[in-house]
Amino acid sequence: MTTLLLRLGAPLQSWGTSSRFVRRNTDRVPSRSGVIGLLAAAQGVRRTDPLEELLSLRIGVRIDQPGQLERDFQTARSLDGSTTMPLSYRFYLADAVFTVALEGDPDLLRGLEQALRSPVFPLYLGRRSCPPAGQLLHGLREGTVRERLETEPWHASPWTQRRHCSPTVGLDIVVDCPADAADAELVRDEPVSFDPRNRAYGWRTVHRDQVEVPNPSYQPTAPPADPFDPMAAFEEIA
Amino acid sequence: MSRTIVDIHVVQTVPPSNINRDDTGSPKTAVYGGRRRARVSSQAWKRATRATFAELLDTSELGVRTKRVVELLSEEIVRQDPVLSGRALELAEAVLTAAGIKITPARKADAPPESGYLLFLSNRQITGLAELAVEAAAAAGEGKPDIAKAQARARADREHSVDVALFGRMVADATDLNVDAAAQVAHALSVHAVDNEYDYFTAVDDHKQADEEEDAGAGMIGTVEFNSSTLYRYATVDVNRLHDNLGDAEATRRAVEAFTRAFVASMPTGKQNTFANRTLPDAVLVVVRETQSINLVGAFEEAVQDDAEGGRVVQAITRLADHARELHEAYDEQPVAAWVFGVGEKKVAPLTELAQRGTFDPTVRAVGALVGDRLAEQA
Numbered sequence: 282m283t284t285l286l287l288r289l290g291a292p293l294q295s296w297g298t299s300s301r302f303v304r305r306n307t308d309r310v311p312s313r314s315g316v317i318g319l320l321a322a323a324q325g326v327r328r329t330d331p332l333e334e335l336l337s338l339r340i341g342v343r344i345d346q347p348g349q350l351e352r353d354f355q356t357a358r359s360l361d362g363s364t365t366m367p368l369s370y371r372f373y374l375a376d377a378v379f380t381v382a383l384e385g386d387p388d389l390l391r392g393l394e395q396a397l398r399s400p401v402f403p404l405y406l407g408r409r410s411c412p413p414a415g416q417l418l419h420g421l422r423e424g425t426v427r428e429r430l431e432t433e434p435w436h437a438s439p440w441t442q443r444r445h446c447s448p449t450v451g452l453d454i455v456v457d458c459p460a461d462a463a464d465a466e467l468v469r470d471e472p473v474s475f476d477p478r479n480r481a482y483g484w485r486t487v488h489r490d491q492v493e494v495p496n497p498s499y500q501p502t503a504p505p506a507d508p509f510d511p512m513a514a515f516e517e518i519a
Numbered sequence: 520m521s522r523t524i525v526d527i528h529v530v531q532t533v534p535p536s537n538i539n540r541d542d543t544g545s546p547k548t549a550v551y552g553g554r555r556r557a558r559v560s561s562q563a564w565k566r567a568t569r570a571t572f573a574e575l576l577d578t579s580e581l582g583v584r585t586k587r588v589v590e591l592l593s594e595e596i597v598r599q600d601p602v603l604s605g606r607a608l609e610l611a612e613a614v615l616t617a618a619g620i621k622i623t624p625a626r627k628a629d630a631p632p633e634s635g636y637l638l639f640l641s642n643r644q645i646t647g648l649a650e651l652a653v654e655a656a657a658a659a660g661e662g663k664p665d666i667a668k669a670q671a672r673a674r675a676d677r678e679h680s681v682d683v684a685l686f687g688r689m690v691a692d693a694t695d696l697n698v699d700a701a702a703q704v705a706h707a708l709s710v711h712a713v714d715n716e717y718d719y720f721t722a723v724d725d726h727k728q729a730d731e732e733e734d735a736g737a738g739m740i741g742t743v744e745f746n747s748s749t750l751y752r753y754a755t756v757d758v759n760r761l762h763d764n765l766g767d768a769e770a771t772r773r774a775v776e777a778f779t780r781a782f783v784a785s786m787p788t789g790k791q792n793t794f795a796n797r798t799l800p801d802a803v804l805v806v807v808r809e810t811q812s813i814n815l816v817g818a819f820e821e822a823v824q825d826d827a828e829g830g831r832v833v834q835a836i837t838r839l840a841d842h843a844r845e846l847h848e849a850y851d852e853q854p855v856a857a858w859v860f861g862v863g864e865k866k867v868a869p870l871t872e873l874a875q876r877g878t879f880d881p882t883v884r885a886v887g888a889l890v891g892d893r894l895a896e897q898a
Contacts, residue, residue: 410561
């Protein structure tokens with residue numbers, strides 16, 4: 282099994298799977314349709330082209346830094362100011378970092394790695410105004426999605442790691458799983474077609490779990506000296 | 520196939536201001552690197568950029584975003600053939616319907632019908648559609664004009680305006696008229712943490728104050744929320760996609776130049792008369808790349824401290840330069856070319872290690888020339 286690892290991080294990202302009309306939501310984790318859309322953009326797949334090859338990928342996401350929800354209020358009007366459009370609300374995930382593992386045919390993954398290095402269409406994290414920041418590609422590895430998500434180092438930003446004062450950290454993961462697996466959860470997030478005339482999403486099943494990874498910034502600290510230890514002075518004499 | 524991508528990085532300080540506010544009137548913010556930052560949304564700055572195009576480009580290269588397309592098109596039909604003035608509205612509606620654009624009656628009585636949503640058509644597309652209507656009317660004589668759907672669609676889908684090619688277009692009920700945007704604009708974020716502040720104000724009633732009998736109270740009181748910030752702004756233009764949309768190398772070069780100029784020099788108009796916050800960037804770095812665009816916002820994930828040595832701007836520019844250099848080294852990234860310009864020899868110095876020092880206008884023209892050469896090579 283070969284797996285390609287990505288890190289999705291940026292000041293803002295937005296992964297909507299249930300947006301309607303003027304309220305554009307975001308999920309707390311990158312959606313499968315969003316990730317496949319990102320890969321398709323890198324390959325130069327048009328919206329009307331078939332997605333079969335990409336749909337064969339098994340995708341797992343690890344929440345390295347959950348970020349926080351940010352609401353954006355937007356108005357729109359025509360350039361001459363004469364016509365105004367309905368007010369809309371867009372939701373973003375600010376300050377989040379995810380590790381995404383893609384498992385599938387090694388040739389396909391090698392091609393995707395190349396495509397992400399030199400994408401045909403501009404890449405973005407769910408919304409065009411959210412270009413990725415920092416290192417996106419983290420290389421091809423052997424192993425399954427789950428194995429890779431268990432061993433890949435924690436990609437949270439240094440300040441998050443420093444704030445977390447224990448030697449390991451438990452991170453939530455969401456991984457594609459067969460429909461008959463135990464604990465499978467049904468979500469409507471399987472892209473069938475990105476064709477704007479006939480956008481369609483099917484159902485898929487995911488499994489939620491947690492993995493434990495080391496905290497690279499953990500510094501074991503000696504217990505602080507007790508300033509009110511009356512015996513300390515005597516110990517030195519003895 | 521060789522690729523050409525233009526990345527524009529801007530460090531810009533704005534004084535107390537409320538450039539872009541939310542529904543409660545507060546300046547927009549977002550958390551980044553664990554700290555709250557000032558934010559100006561990408562939509563706001565894109566609109567300011569687009570508004571500046573009118574000064575930089577000929578109207579034939581631009582578009583209009585309006586619901587009143589029937590009226591607009593009928594005016595053009597009458598301009599082309601004044602004889603048709605009595606039938607222009609009907610012809611305009613027929614052409615638009617043939618192009619797949621749904622037309623609905625206007626809400627106001629006696630007003631011409633409108634499209635169901637804001638439609639973005641280039642001036643050349645409007646001219647083309649009007650030509651088609653005039654031809655059809657001439658062929659039909661007094662009878663009902665016959666307008667071929669395929670032809671109407673073709674005219675609405677070629678010769679996109681520069682702004683449509685850069686920012687894209689969505690037409691809900693004629694999806695084959697959609698255009699994918701070639702430019703990407705990120706939300707501007709402050710490089711440091713901010714807390715919004717409140718300005719309590721009173722407004723004096725001049726007439727009342729002049730009257731000695733009246734009390735001296737204010738005519739109105741209120742608060743305005745504001746913040747001041749040093750922003751990092753980032754935009755990238757995919758030159759190859761822009762060329763796909765415009766279909767012409769010379770137009771693409773002009774569009775890249777216009778976008779660079781407009782993005783750097785524009786400012787959204789929010790509360791500008793209250794705060795007079797119009798500034799120009801402290802430093803601008805333009806990088807032409809071959810593989811992928813690179814957003815350098817990571818340089819500011821750790822917020823710049825208020826007491827930073829040399830001040831925020833110096834810190835921001837130094838961080839930007841260090842981050843760019845480190846990223847280029849780590850990923851063997853070799854930019855094709857890079858330029859920098861800004862205020863203060865010493866302030867901009869860190870960036871001159873990565874990029875050629877220049878001034879605004881020559882840099883924009885150099886970017887345009889490089890884009891033109893690279894597109895010519897490819898052709």
